[in-house]
Amino acid sequence: MNKAKVILGAALLGLVAGAASADTLDDVKKKGFLQCGVNTGLAGFSSPNDKGEWTGLDADFCRAVAAAVFGDATKVKFTPLSAKDRFTALQSGEVDILSRNTTWTINRDTALGLNFAGITYYDGQGFMVNSKKLPGITSALQLSGAAICVQSGTTTELNLADYFKANKMEYTPVVFEKFEEANAAYDAGRCDAYTTDQSGLYAVRLQMSAPDDHVVLPEIISKEPLGPAVRQGDDKWFDIVKWTYFALLNTEEAGITQANVEEMKSTENPDLRRLLGVEADTKIGTDLGLTNDWVVNIVKGVGNYGEIFERNVGTGSPLKIARGANALWTKGGLQYGPPIR
Secondary structure, eight states: OOHHHHHHHHHHHHHHHHHHTSOHHHHHHHHTSEEEEEESSBTTTBEEOTTSOEESHHHHHHHHHHHHHHSOTTOEEEEEEOTTTHHHHHHTTSOSEEOSSOBOOHHHHHTTOEEEOOOSEEEOEEEEEETTTSTTOOSGGGOTTEEEEEESSSHHHHHHHHHHHHTTOOEEEEEESSHHHHHHHHHTTSSSEEEEEHHHHHHHHHTSSSGGGEEEOSOOOSOEEEOOEEETTOHHHHHHHHHHHHHHHHHHHHTOOTTTHHHHTTOOOHHHHHHTTOSTTOOHHHHHTSOTTHHHHHHHHHOOHHHHHHHHTSTTSSSOOOOGGGSBGGGTSSBOOOOOO
16 A cells, blocks of 8 residues: 555545544434435435426435434435535435445445445446347347446456456447446447446436337346445434335335324324333433424324335336335345334
8 A cells, every 4th residue: 555545545534533433313313404415416326306306215214314314305405416426425424424426345335434324225237228229139148359338446356356356258448437428439439338326227218219129138246235334433323324225124024104104193003102202211212312293203204214215216117126025024025123122
């Protein structure tokens, strides 16, 4: 390691420690809103609609945190971030939470000083090709010699190199810093294939000039556990973000929805009464530094996890992605919320 890297590493650690030394919850309350770092525009996860309102699974997760903290899901502001800038923005305190289709890795969890609150979307990297330009391509293993569009500063770029090396294939990376640049280049035919998380491929396909010409290939070449992250060093804030995620899962499992949450508060079930903060001796919310109706506020503001999934990326959305691994554990999926009790 050269001297420049040592100095940079020390500066980075100092930055993270300084940013995390503050009480994030108190800072957020003083501002009166949550500052959320999101993608610059990825359909289904975080993108502005024609009214300039941010939509998507990642954006709605930030609204859920705002609802837990303020009792109001609208008290959130969004900061669009490139892949290159996202970690610096969180480390420096520019944003309070990073909810930007970001893969949980050991390097990000340790060297970058982040804490991932959970896996809000189980994903994996894939490939997409234009079937009119490359007829007969049905597998990524047929892409030897291809030019492939990829975004820099991502796990995608590294996985791409590993996959082609492992399969003894050649390729030409066509690298772009910005997501929108990669999309435009692929649509213009500057590369033979496009690679990113498979969920992202479905979103990108919708933006193509002829969406039906593009085919997502079947191979999944990596694990991409996507989730929100916060800075290390503030356990109280980490707990709030983490348990907001678990609340979304537990309410779906319990059948508590945006439409029936008020009605469910009158249940006689002690577990549900505790979850909803109406059991006489419950202190779950106050133990988090929140009010005891924090779960009710989350569901009233954004719904449960299933509702967020369906309207943004699932059957109720243009992407129409099946739940698959993102189904609850009771339905054969991987989503599992520890008990709130």
